[in-house]
Amino acid sequence: MAHGPRERMVYSAAQLLRTRGVTGTGIRDVVEHAGAPRGSFQHYFPGGKDQLVGEALLWAAGFAAERVASYAGTAADPSPAGLFAHMVEQWKAEFSARGYERGCPVMATVADLAGEESAVNEQVRAALGRWERAVAAELVRLGVPGERAGAVATLMIGALEGAIMFARVRRNVAPLDAVVAELSPLLDSYRT
Amino acid sequence: MAHGPRERMVYSAAQLLRTRGVTGTGIRDVVEHAGAPRGSFQHYFPGGKDQLVGEALLWAAGFAAERVASYAGTAADPSPAGLFAHMVEQWKAEFSARGYERGCPVMATVADLAGEESAVNEQVRAALGRWERAVAAELVRLGVPGERAGAVATLMIGALEGAIMFARVRRNVAPLDAVVAELSPLLDSYRT
DNA sequence: ATCGTACTATGACAAGCGTCATGAAGGGAG
DNA sequence: CTCCCTTCATGACGCTTGTCATAGTACGAT
Numbered sequence: 276m277a278h279g280p281r282e283r284m285v286y287s288a289a290q291l292l293r294t295r296g297v298t299g300t301g302i303r304d305v306v307e308h309a310g311a312p313r314g315s316f317q318h319y320f321p322g323g324k325d326q327l328v329g330e331a332l333l334w335a336a337g338f339a340a341e342r343v344a345s346y347a348g349t350a351a352d353p354s355p356a357g358l359f360a361h362m363v364e365q366w367k368a369e370f371s372a373r374g375y376e377r378g379c380p381v382m383a384t385v386a387d388l389a390g391e392e393s394a395v396n397e398q399v400r401a402a403l404g405r406w407e408r409a410v411a412a413e414l415v416r417l418g419v420p421g422e423r424a425g426a427v428a429t430l431m432i433g434a435l436e437g438a439i440m441f442a443r444v445r446r447n448v449a450p451l452d453a454v455v456a457e458l459s460p461l462l463d464s465y466r467t
Numbered sequence: 468m469a470h471g472p473r474e475r476m477v478y479s480a481a482q483l484l485r486t487r488g489v490t491g492t493g494i495r496d497v498v499e500h501a502g503a504p505r506g507s508f509q510h511y512f513p514g515g516k517d518q519l520v521g522e523a524l525l526w527a528a529g530f531a532a533e534r535v536a537s538y539a540g541t542a543a544d545p546s547p548a549g550l551f552a553h554m555v556e557q558w559k560a561e562f563s564a565r566g567y568e569r570g571c572p573v574m575a576t577v578a579d580l581a582g583e584e585s586a587v588n589e590q591v592r593a594a595l596g597r598w599e600r601a602v603a604a605e606l607v608r609l610g611v612p613g614e615r616a617g618a619v620a621t622l623m624i625g626a627l628e629g630a631i632m633f634a635r636v637r638r639n640v641a642p643l644d645a646v647v648a649e650l651s652p653l654l655d656s657y658r659t
Numbered sequence: 660a661t662c663g664t665a666c667t668a669t670g671a672c673a674a675g676c677g678t679c680a681t682g683a684a685g686g687g688a689g
Numbered sequence: 690c691t692c693c694c695t696t697c698a699t700g701a702c703g704c705t706t707g708t709c710a711t712a713g714t715a716c717g718a719t
Contacts, residue, residue, distance in 0.1 A: 280666090294582030299490040301706060314667045317708080324707065376582040382632060386578035389635040390486030390568040396636075403636050426645035429633055433646055436632055437625020440574060443581040444588075444595050453618035454625055461653040472696090493676060506697045509678080516677065 280311040281319040287311075289331035293377040297328055297387045297395070322394075328384065329398035335380045336402035340409035347416060355417050355466065356459035358410070359431050363455050366439055367448045375443045381406075382436050407432060418466040427465060434458060472503040473511040479503075481523040485569040489520055489579045489587070514586075520576065521590035527572045528594035532601035539608060547609050547658065548651035550602070551623050555647050558631055559640045567635045573598075574628055599624060610658040619657060626650060 278286075287309035291300040302324055306313045320326045346361045347353050369377065384399050410428035415421050434454050441450035470478075479501035483492040494516055498505045512518045538553045539545050561569065576591050602620035607613050626646050633642035 296488055296490055296579035298488055299579055312667050318666060378578060378581060382574065383578040385632050385635055386570060386575040387488035387491055389570060400636055403633070426649055429630070429642050429645050430626065430649045433629020433633060433642065434622060434626045435629065437628040438621070440577050440628055441595070441621055441625060443577055444592055450621050450625065453621045457618055457622045504697045510696060
């Protein structure tokens with residue numbers, strides 16, 4: 276295996292998290308899904324489930340941030356609306372190819388853990404912050420004034436999350452298309 | 468007690484669901500929170516936890532729909548942006564008064580259950596549909612063309628849900644304000 | 660070859676879960 | 690009063706949860 280058991284467990288945790296939520300995902304499930312030796316979990320993650328979930332979240336945030344940062348090079352005529360469509364397209368592809376089982380790990384964790392004290396909340400904050408900063412930075416590069424980029428990034432990620440929720444409930448990508456269609460004119464109007 | 472044990476259990480289920488997610492909420496917790504006799508649960512909800520969660524969802528959807536429908540009468544100069552601000556205002560008040568423990572029950576349920584087969588998914592679909600139809604109907608009344616009202620309602624609810632997620636993570640209502648500020652011009656541009 | 664560290668294996672713990680079985684009150688109808 | 694049906698009470702079942710303890714193997718360094 277190219278990646279060691281440790282990395283596979285983080286990845287598996289992220290995937291199970293996305294489908295069953297953090298409370299619904301057991302350590303034993305993760306270990307089995309990763310094909311990892313059960314005894315290794317406590318060796319690699321002495322911090323227990325919180326540590327595993329936290330690392331899964333940061334891994335996912337890095338993935339999302341990289342995807343955002345890679346947009347500029349791939350588009351012929353880059354624009355804020357194009358960036359948003361690029362972000363949404365990833366989810367359309369995911370849903371079309373793999374079904375609607377998996378949602379966003381950040382949303383899953385917030386839904387389960389934001390209401391109580393948990394060490395994971397700090398990592399959620401970090402993950403969401405990283406994602407938002409990546410979007411905001413890209414927006415600035417696309418001509419959006421710096422003082423508005425943060426709020427626009429919040430809107431973009433927020434609308435995406437909401438549309439993901441709709442899409443999973445309806446088992447249909449139409450909500451994703453609808454949000455892109457409605458938001459695009461607004462997003463491009465931000466350009467200087 | 469004005470409301471019987473049955474209604475109190477539905478209400479309590481909704482509240483606990485919002486803070487801990489559906490998987491994280493136990494029947495015993497709900498019964499205790501409702502101050503209801505434990506033995507009554509299986510009498511009023513022979514369908515078990517699924518039935519209880521489903522009813523909590525429909526109750527919440529009715530609450531949200533009523534709130535939306537009541538907008539027209541309360542505003543001096545009603546508009547789509549005003550409706551959205553009205554919806555968001557409810558959450559700002561909730562967070563300011565009661566903290567960030569409780570999120571949206573629909574989001575909580577989707578995050579935990581949308582990935583697997585569950586009888587609750589049908590009720591989630593119904594709840595979200597009812598909420599969206601209420602918003603769309605109100606939009607039509609405010610002058611938004613009928614063929615776009617659905618998509619705009621999806622955008623509004625989706626953006627609200629995303630902003631709720633941000634607000635809970637950051638323990639701050641700023642994301643709610645940001646989304647209203649950014650979306651308002653777009654929303655009012657839909658008016659005929 | 661001997662040691663030490665890294666990793667794997669396995670079993671147990673207390674606690675929680677959803678559900679069910681059984682029994683006891685309560686109160687209107689016959 | 691007796692019957693019956695609604696409502697409440699309590700204990701138990703089998704299962705899963707996160708965590709821990711303990712032992713075993715692998716393997717490079719000295």
